[in-house]
Amino acid sequence: MQPQLQYLVLLALSPLFMFLLHMATGRLYMALKLEKASPLVSAIWAIGLGVVLIAVLSWRLFLGSLNGGEQIVAILYGALVLIFLSGAYYILFAMTEAARRIKILQEIYRKGQMTAEEMNRIYGSDSLFSIRIERLLALNQIEKKDDRYYLKGNGLYAVAFLVSFWSRILKFSKN
Amino acid sequence: MGLGIFAICMTLHVLLWRIYQPKRHLVALLSLFFLGGAVLFFALQIFFKLSFPDALAVALLHTALSCGYIQLYPASQAQSPSVTILTTVKKSMPHGMTENEIRSLLNTEMTFQDRVEDLMAAGLVQHEKKGLSLTKRGRGFILPFIYYRRMLGIPEGKG
Numbered sequence: 001m002q003p004q005l006q007y008l009v010l011l012a013l014s015p016l017f018m019f020l021l022h023m024a025t026g027r028l029y030m031a032l033k034l035e036k037a038s039p040l041v042s043a044i045w046a047i048g049l050g051v052v053l054i055a056v057l058s059w060r061l062f063l064g065s066l067n068g069g070e071q072i073v074a075i076l077y078g079a080l081v082l083i084f085l086s087g088a089y090y091i092l093f094a095m096t097e098a099a100r101r102i103k104i105l106q107e108i109y110r111k112g113q114m115t116a117e118e119m120n121r122i123y124g125s126d127s128l129f130s131i132r133i134e135r136l137l138a139l140n141q142i143e144k145k146d147d148r149y150y151l152k153g154n155g156l157y158a159v160a161f162l163v164s165f166w167s168r169i170l171k172f173s174k175n
Numbered sequence: 176m177g178l179g180i181f182a183i184c185m186t187l188h189v190l191l192w193r194i195y196q197p198k199r200h201l202v203a204l205l206s207l208f209f210l211g212g213a214v215l216f217f218a219l220q221i222f223f224k225l226s227f228p229d230a231l232a233v234a235l236l237h238t239a240l241s242c243g244y245i246q247l248y249p250a251s252q253a254q255s256p257s258v259t260i261l262t263t264v265k266k267s268m269p270h271g272m273t274e275n276e277i278r279s280l281l282n283t284e285m286t287f288q289d290r291v292e293d294l295m296a297a298g299l300v301q302h303e304k305k306g307l308s309l310t311k312r313g314r315g316f317i318l319p320f321i322y323y324r325r326m327l328g329i330p331e332g333k334g
């Protein structure tokens with residue numbers, strides 16, 4: 001197989017590598033009794049490790065043999081593909097972790113049948129609040145001081161700002 | 176070229192959504208980016224006669240960008256609670272917000288009942304004597320997520 005083709009196949013398979021690493025980091029978190037940490041943290045570790053591993057392999061397989069402008073273009077191409085595929089993997093996992101519709105369906109599957117009151121108790125506004133706040137605290141995006149919440153990190157806020165902006169572009173929101 | 180195909184699909188998406196928002200958002204979005212993308216890809220292939228690695232590079236870039244965008248799209252369609260919390264806490268700075276202020280915001284903006292009604296309208300959940308249960312379609316939809324989480328070693332009901 002040509003080195004360029006090997007590089008492309010490696011990039012195309014990157015979500016699979018991240019999934020395998022995620023299986024390992026998820027179990028490591030359980031073994032180290034870190035269950036209380038948000039599972040999103042183990043996903044971030046898996047994605048980070050995956051990106052480093054794929055970058056090293058890409059360099060050895062293809063990128064290291066290129067020169068000048070060709071090399072820069074190939075690196076930028078790989079970075080773009082990797083950022084978007086790993087982002088898609090992270091959002092897929094986050095969706096199984098916190099999206100309300102998915103959580104409701106999972107819970108009904110687990111219990112067979114549920115009344116709306118039971119579900120409201122588990123996934124109503126109280127649970128909605130605590131899951132999101134715990135997750136944002138665990139990811140260091142907000143902090144709690146004297147019973148008040150403050151913005152701490154700017155990473156997720158930047159994403160939230162872009163999402164709100166895009167929502168206005170697509171005419172979903174007028175705020 | 177991959178960027179070009181994605182840019183064309185994205186432009187069409189923004190124009191279409193600003194004129195008329197389809198009822199089945201996700202189906203329309205998937206069709207536009209993947210079927211529309213495939214049509215553009217084959218048109219370019221006939222015109223430029225790309226080698227196999229180059230064609231793969233174009234298809235991979237368009238697929239990666241489309242997957243990333245489609246995963247982010249639901250957050251802009253239905254305002255996510257995390258987005259609401261972060262944007263309003265930011266607006267409240269430097270004073271911050273109390274737990275009750277954030278709770279009241281989530282209570283008024285997102286009701287649990289709306290989600291259940293969405294699921295029923297989509298044919299994923301049905302009313303039975305003892306409460307709500309999954310339809311065949313609902314089971315088919317949720318099973319991949321359940322197996323995915325099992326493979327990751329996450330205990331059921333956690334998260």
